Amino acid sequence: MQHPVLQFVKEHSYAHFFEHELQGRKLYHYPPFYRLIRITCRHKEKHIAEEAANILAQGLKKDFGAFLNGPAQPVVDRVRNQYLWEILLKLPKDGALIKHCKTTIRQQAMIIQTNKLYRAVGIIPDIDPV
Secondary structure, three states: OOOHHHHHHHOOOHHHHHHHHHHHHHHOOOOOOEEEEEEEEEEOOHHHHHHHHHHHHHHHHHHHHHHEEEEEOOOOOEEOOEEEEEEEEEEEOOHHHHHHHHHHHHHHHHHHHHOHHHOOOEEEEEEOOO
């Protein structure tokens, strides 16, 4: 049996492909139905980046546990001699919830970076990453 997308291509059925993709995006909580926030923790030492990501995830879990994925290493886990760990939040389109999440991320990042061990960890949030 062929993949549905290949069938849509074969039949030149853009409308069916579009509907198929929308259903999948809604089911798995992706845009345009949800907002994504990817947070990347990076450091020159792998275990420090991982620890910082785990601490950040624990800090976010209380309010956003249902929307939290990770931390996990991305496919490309090292860039410019810095190891990367990512956390992904899939949030419903609720302005107050998103604002609260952004504030919480900033607060948690400041808490982590007050610890001397994690001061050099880069914590980079990306709203609706491409």
